[in-house]
Amino acid sequence: MCSSILRLSVVLLALAACQWQAQAQAQAPAPAPTGPANLTGILDKAGQYTTFMRLLGSTEVGNQIANQVNTSTEGMTVFAPTDNAFQNLKPGTINSLTTQEQVQLVLYHVLPKFYSFDNFETVSNPVRTQATGNDGEVFGLTIVSIGNRQVNVSTGVITTQLNNALREKSPLAVYQVDKVLLPNELFGAKSPKTAPASSSSPKSTDSKAHAKAETPAPVGASAADTEANGAFAFKSLGMTVVAVVGLITTALLF
Ligand SMILES: *[C@@H]1O[C@H](CO)[C@@H](O)[C@H](O)[C@H]1NC(C)=O
Ligand SMILES: *[C@@H]1O[C@H](CO)[C@@H](O)[C@H](O)[C@H]1NC(C)=O
Ligand SMILES: *[C@@H]1O[C@H](CO)[C@@H](O)[C@H](O)[C@H]1NC(C)=O
Secondary structure, eight states, X not given: OHHHHHHHHHHHHHHHHHHHHHHHHHHTTTHHHHOOSXXXXXHHHXXXXXXXXXXXXXXXXXXXXXXXXXXXXXXXXXXXXXXXXXXXXXXXXXXXXXXXXXXXXXXXXEESSOOOHHHHTTOOSSEEEEEEOTTOOEEEXXXXXEETTEEEEEOSSXXXXXXXXXXXXXXXXXXXXXXXXXXXXXXXXXXXXXXXXXXXXXXXXXXXXXXXXXXXXXXXXXXXXXXXXXXXXXXXXXXXXXXXXXXXXXXXXX
């Protein structure tokens, strides 16, 4: 009886030791999945964002974000359109914009606040972006959480679904978007120059929302990692408890 308890303790201790070792190995490269809040680095590493990166550079918005991420207490959120998203635009869409409009377009993809998927569930619409019109009116987005880590983003011109976070850790969240977010203020039916401020809140839950069947992109590696890490931490905690119990049992036996 005693010896079987002893053997069990030894096994438990050995298990715990293994777990600790595994944890140490897993935690060594831990900063990698989240990494620094470096937008360029994140997009560069993810690939498929060359057009957006080029625009971040040419409009100087990239530098602005880098500075703001460091100084803002609210953090930031960036919707990064893929190269495919830009390719799916009508040819010349970006080039037909003035320099100022290109800046507005890029700023429209930036929110002056950090939002995790969970935060989107309680967001109040319209959500302000960094883009503003000539009179300082803020361009808004309508963001609706539609399920577990699935969020619809509407501009009034297009609706797209978020399901892949390239980074989701304060102060910077970066989400993949499969469509360029075309602001109503620049691409809506009304001429941008004459559009009154009243049109600035996009009617997102419109019936026009095409029932286009879209294949959601697979859940991103970073999101999966986050979950895996969480599960792992939980398991380690469990093993620590087991180890302590094992130690006490062993101590009692001697
Ligand atoms: C961010 O990442 C880019 C590309 O990987 C790199 O060139 C740059 O030095 C990084 N900046 C910082 C502040 O780490
Ligand atoms: C932001 O802060 C980090 C460290 O806190 C620093 O390495 C980086 O150079 C800063 N970047 C800017 C643009 O100020
Ligand atoms: C979310 O957006 C997709 C298009 O990306 C659309 O098909 C779907 O109906 C939208 N769902 C809701 C609840 O708005």
